[in-house]
Amino acid sequence: MTVRQVLPLTVAMPLGMAAVLVAIGHHAGRRMSDVLTLLAAVATTALGCAATLAASHQRVVSWLAGWSPGHDGRSVGLLLEADALGAGIATLAAALTCLAVVYGWRYFDEIAWQYHALLLVFLAGMEGFALSGDLFDMFVFFELMGVAGYALTALKIEDRSAVQGSLNFAVVNSLGAYFSLGGIALLYADIGALQLPIIGQELRTRPNPTSFVLAAFVLTACGFLVKAAIAPFHFWLADAHAVAPAPVCALFSGVMVELGLYGVARIYFVIFDGVLPGAGFRLALTVLGAVGAVVGALMCWQQRHLKRLLAYSTIAHIGIGALTVATGSAAAVGGAVLYLLAHAVVKASLFLMVGGLLNRYRSIDEIALFARARAARPLAVAYLCGGAALAGLPPFGLALGKGFVEASLDTPWVTLLVGLVSVVTAGAVLRTGLRVFLGLGAREPAEADEPPAKEQPDVQRRPALDHIGLLGPVAVLLGAGLLLGILPTWSRAVTAAGAGMVDGIGYVQAALGNPTPAPSIGPVPIWRPEDVIVGLVTTAAAMALALWGARGARAVGPRRITDAVAWVGRGLRAAHSGHLGDYVAWLLAGVGVLGVLLRLG
């Protein structure tokens, strides 16, 4: 059996295990279902590793059901194609699922097998989406990921906000997916194929009216942009991330959001690169990414619901990722992948830690938790490390990726924006850490107009905060974030994988049987002195901001400016209303804005 042949098993294995769990779950008991789930996740990780290793030399192309393309380059079948990045993301998804299973060892006691089956199906959806080389297949796995995600989000049915958040998540994502299907249909009507490489090949060889290509791209990308939470498609994310069980949040922020951006980049580089006006694409994704980064950072700072805070920080960071991908430069995309990967592991660990707090103290509110976790020393260290890593503290991988992005883009405003986002989001995280773990600052009386954030805990027991099931996964994740910065082989491999994404032609040719070796690695990320200095400065700034915030964020500066900032903050909060109608209206408008920006470019 070659890697090519077993590639589909990355999807089939977790799916099959999910079905087995449903069949035997009633009788098998809690322990059995834990073990079987972990087994499937570990096996999928192993397969993913094998695929990544193979794909880092040459793309692994697996035409399914024996229908490989004929001499005319057309095929009736569909394919999975793993390049280093796709296989890498698939591996990340499986590995994070392993950790989520370990972390959630005692979750949902009464419906354990259902929870585990949903988790495995979610994994299967992510694997399929990451590896698929077929547009319609991408839609199917997008929906599979979605359906499992909605169910997982609402699984705490006793929680009022969980069911509402899940509904917003489900409707907005499904709507985006249907628009994507519309775009896929437009491409099919024009080309008469569904496989990414074949569409890419054909679309480049024929003249196409710009308005048609534009609509096809906007619609197809719509669903992926929703998943990636690019403004103004991002509203659902905070609602869903704030309410899902903690291990599921770690998967959402750690892989699912990144997969959305991956989907946009995949269809752009394989199909639309060179067909769509490049300037328009750059403009659109830069503007939307920058807006998302700023909005996410401002919203993040204003939260006292810890998970919501982390969720908005994810929106801010993915916005940075989007505007980097927009440049289309191989080095910058490589840097962005390193940055987002390091962000993913750190953010996942933060979600797990916050979930631990929720289970222990029955609260997720920054002020209600004030000084309550003082005794949990190891967790406090891990939490503050996570916050500092977000701020860009060397030698965490985030700082390395950030520095590499800045070096390869060399645009001052991007550097400034990245710095700002790091400082504000990390400042918010550190602020909560200082308050909750160290009891720093004033025990602020809750404002009268704002009730404390409420959430039902994930489990009925109150697990201790130095429990190995909590600290183990957290340590692994933070360690991975650190190693990404320290081990040159790791950072080099990740950057090379990201850079390979840009090579759409290579992707097409590999699928049609003319494999080219993986592109030679261009510049590799190294610690430049200025990166280290910038990282230290942003960390210090974030720390200062956190201290200022923990002490009650007393206004400094001229009255007029602070009033204006407060007004903007209130306006933004009002826009994130939790109202389904608002979110769908923004989605429609987002499609329009995207179209207009693409046209303007």
Next chain:
Amino acid sequence: MRSMAYFPYFVAGWLMVMGAVGIVWSRNLVRAIVCLSVTQSGTYVLLLAIGYQRHAVAPILGAQDENTRPLVDPVVQAMTLTDIVVSAGVTALLLAIAVQVARRHRTTDPDQLSTLTG
């Protein structure tokens, strides 16, 4: 009939947009879910219209005479079938969530659901 050559596409687009607007409009989550399925219906019409060929027959092969008349595109029909299954599943799940929303909030009016502001 030449002028009618793009008509089905516009029907599809109309259904997709109307469904989305209906969600914005909804004062009831069940209604929003129904509107979502209307949007999805737009994609069925779009797909089938793309695969249609005039004077062609349904894509079922006879035992012998498979080449006498052209068939309409079976691929879009298979895609639409998948889409319908997706629709059934998503709708079922959404309804289940809506039932739980009604249980927890005692209402399904989006204007009155207010646990997720800001």
Next chain:
Amino acid sequence: MADVLMVGALLLTAATGTVTVLTREPRAQLMVLSSFGLVMSLAFLTLQAPDVALSQLAVGSIVVPLMTLLALRVIERHSRESPTKRGKP
């Protein structure tokens, strides 16, 4: 002739779809939804898609409206039960 049928069926689809969206009363909307499913499966027949028409008939005009009806009954009962409690946990 076939084209006229198809255009007619599609017009009807667009019309019933619009009515489905515009109907405010949930029960009434359910009836319209069911007929929308039926009309659509007829339209699919005119588009030479018997497979799709069959599933649309089964799903769109039977299973989905039935589930919606059942869900609606539960939801109405819960919404009616304690209207005063609205907005409180």
Next chain:
Amino acid sequence: MKRLRWLVCWFGICTFGILLIFAIPGLPPVGDVSHPYRDLAVRAAVEHATANTVASVNFDTRAFDTLGEEAIFFTAVLGAIALLRPARHEKDRRLPHSGRVLASTRLAGYVFLGITTVVGWDVVAHGHLTPGGGFQGGIVAGSGLHLAYVAGNYSVLQRIRPLRLLEIGEAAGVVGFIGIGLAGLVCAGSFLTNFVPMGILGGFLSGGTVALLNAVVGLEVGCGVVMLLSRFLEQDLVMT
């Protein structure tokens, strides 16, 4: 806030409309003769002796899609059942059910029950030959079972509907699909390859694995629909 919502929405509608109006003339007109994927798919269906070309696309050339599709249905059923469980503080009280049904109604119900079940499984069995297939047949057979509710009462329905067995049946459908795929991998070197002898076009035993996959999908969907409907029905009957 409401004003802003409508402003945003109208902007979206207008730009979306403009996008479509400019894009649609770029499409080939409806009824066009050029369908390259169709030509390939029909040739493949003939090659593998599958009379229903839609079934051929679904279960042979693009069978992997269908695996994903079945997974979606499976997950939706799983999720809906998990979500509609009674919450911890809710008691599971059953409403009293009036069991009196007119004899003629009951008879009609049973007759229809029989007919839909037979028709449903017939549609599944001939999915590779005639319109229909696992999904459609499964839905018909599954929802037909609920005519028993019309015919008798809830307890009758409970008796002919062993939920635990249905759950196993549904899971077996998914496992079966994957198993057939694996068999293709082992026998022919690629996941989901159609490796069974194809038979003659139009014969009952034709199409190779298409008929098998049809059957497992029918099993999965049929069981899934029954479980789904019964969970919703239960919500309606159980006071919480």
